[in-house]
Amino acid sequence: MDEEDIEVLVITSQRKGKGMLFPKGGWENDESIEDAALRETVEEAGVVGDVEHKLGKWNFKSKNNDTLYEGHMFPILVKEQLEFWPEKDVRQRLWIRVREARKVCQYWWMKEALELLVNRLTTQANDSKMDSGCRKSNL
Template sequence: MVALVSQENAVALVSRTGRQLQRYRKGRRQVVGCIPYRFKFGEEDCLKESAELELEVLVISSQKGNGMLFPKGGWEQDESKKEAALRETIEEAGVRGIVGGKLGKWSFKSKTHDSFYEGYMFPLLVQEQLELWPEKNVRERIWMSVAEARQVCRHWWMKDALDRLVNRLTAPRQFKSEL
């Protein structure tokens, strides 16, 4: 197994493989992932005093070509949940940033294996988008609006995590506007 090695500006171009170090709880594989996001404003917004920031999220293609999803993968014994989520996001989507507090935990049945999983998702405020990353040749990454991501995401539990992210990011604004 080759580990992803992050240094100042270098990333190993090999993903971790194998499941011998993966975590299981009550027979369920533990997976973790991130919803990479950023705020974007158009050129015309820069000129406005009260510019609205548009939330964008990064989705990636499935390795098997069956739709789009957020980066996620196995949580290994030598990592915290957040470390594993960041590693998977670098490996699969080629972005790094600040991992926020857990969005939640979901139990779901694998679409490709006849087994149940427990999934944990975290928000990741993207600070760097890498030109080269381990799964660059097997995945496509696309920035899109929340509405577009909700439409193309193939997993119900990831859509729920996306809703929780949006609620978390917009709640302070809604509260502020009510004052």
């Protein structure tokens, strides 16, 4: 897989003119971080899918105050796009290529997570090509 083949889902910020971001949010005491990622993705972007291996954890300060937050980023393999979802009236969702996501994503830590995802996907694809090439040459 080439980087140009990768599309990611971004959503608009609830605050007008504040850019695009990946779905995010907090998690409840009675749910896992992975379950929270799925719930927030349904609520904010209206998509359902499978959570994949975590990209990492980032610590960042709120733009409004000096509160320190911890962000965990997970890729979600989207299986279904819903026609209606809880935040449909306050957000837009958009599938864009990685190059565009780098430009429009407003948070540095989300951009770092994007780079890790691109690296993971392109490395897996190249490893897969090499594996299949070896198998073919062994025939």
